[in-house]
Amino acid sequence: MIIDLRSDTVTKPSKDMLTAMMSAPVGDDVFREDPTVNELEDRLAKMFGKEKALFFPSGSMANQVAIKLHTNPSEQVICDKYAHIYNYEVGGVAFHSGVSCKLIDGKRGMFTAEQVKEAINPSEYYYSQTSLVEVENTTNKGGGACWDFQELEKIKQVCKTNNLGFHLDGARLWNAMVAKNETTLQYGNTFDTISVCLSKGLGCPVGSVLVGGEEIMKKSLSLRKLFGGNMRQIGYLAAAGLFALDNNIERLADDHKRAKEIGAALSKLSIIKKVEPIETNIVIFELNDGVDEAQFLNNLKEKNIHIIGMGSNKLRMVTHLDYTDQMHEKFLGILQTLAL
Structure with missing residues (x-):
C-alpha cells in the first residue's frame, strides 16, 4: 500500500467520475461548441453570482490571465510574501503582464486591510502604480489557513476606495468554504475575479475555472488563446468538474x-x-x-x-x-x- x-493533486478519477467523463457530449470548444464545457462554465458563473466563467487547463494559467486582465505593464500587484502567484508561478507576473509584486509580511499568508492601505504606492509619477490586490484562500504555504471573511470585506472596501482590482486565487477555496461554512455567493460578491481549482480537493484530473463580471472578463478568451490554453473537445474534462461539484465538496x-x-x-x-x-x-x-x-x-x-x-x-x-x-x-x- x-x-x-x-x-x-495526486488523486485519480473515481470509477463514477470516469463514467461521467466518458459519457459526456462534446464539441469544439475553440468554436465555443462544447456543451459540457458550456454547462460547467454557466454553472460556476451562477454559483458565484458572476456573468462569465472560463475553463483553464491549470490554476496558474487562470491566475496569470486574471492578473493581465486587471493590470497594465509597469504596474504593481499587492500580495502576501507566501502568495502562490509570487512563489510558484515561475515569475509569470513579470513575464506575462510586466508587473511587479508588492509583498506584504502577513501571518500564515494572510494580511489585514490596514496593511493593504500601507502597501498602496503614492500617486507620484515615479512610483509604480498599484492596480490589483491578490489573496489566496486557503493559503498553501500558510498551512491551509482560512481567511477571516470580515477582513476580506474590509480589504474589498480599500480596493473600491482606491480603484484597485481584487482577485482571489481560490486553489483550495472549496476547503475554506467547507471549514468556515461560507458560500460561493459570498465570495462572488466580494471579489472581482476568482480562480477555482477542480483538480485539488475535488479530485478532478485537470482544470481550473476563472469567474468574473462581464466587463473584466471581456478579454479572457483571447488571453487564454495567447497563453496557449485553448483546447478542443474538453467536455470530457468539464464533465469531471460537474461530477465533482455534485459529489466531492461536502x-x-x-x-x-x-x-x-x-x-x-x-x-x-x-x-x-x-x-x-x-x-x-x-x-x-x-x-x-x-x-x-x-x-x-x-x-x-x-x-x-x-x-x-x-x-x-x-x-x-x-x-x-x-x-x-x-x-x-x-x-x-x-x-x-x-x-x-
Missing part, C-alpha cells in the same frame, strides 16, 4: 478531520519541534534541530509513505480524496514508531 500525501470535511488527527499524532512525537495550526487539509510541521530532514523523508519512503520536504526541517502533508480510512489508520500507527 502506497500512501501519497505530497499533495491533493466530503472535504473528512480530509480536514484526518489532517487534524495526523497533526495531533505528530505533536506527541519527541522528534517534532512544532506543528502549525491545522484548519483544513494541509499539515505543516517542523523537525527538531538534531533530526535530519532527508533521513526522515527516506525513512517514510521506505515504508511507502510520500510527503514533501520544504527545507529548513519543515515538511508538508496534504490529505485528499484518495487517502482512505485504511491508509489513515496504518499511517497513524507508523507515526507512533517514529518516536523511537
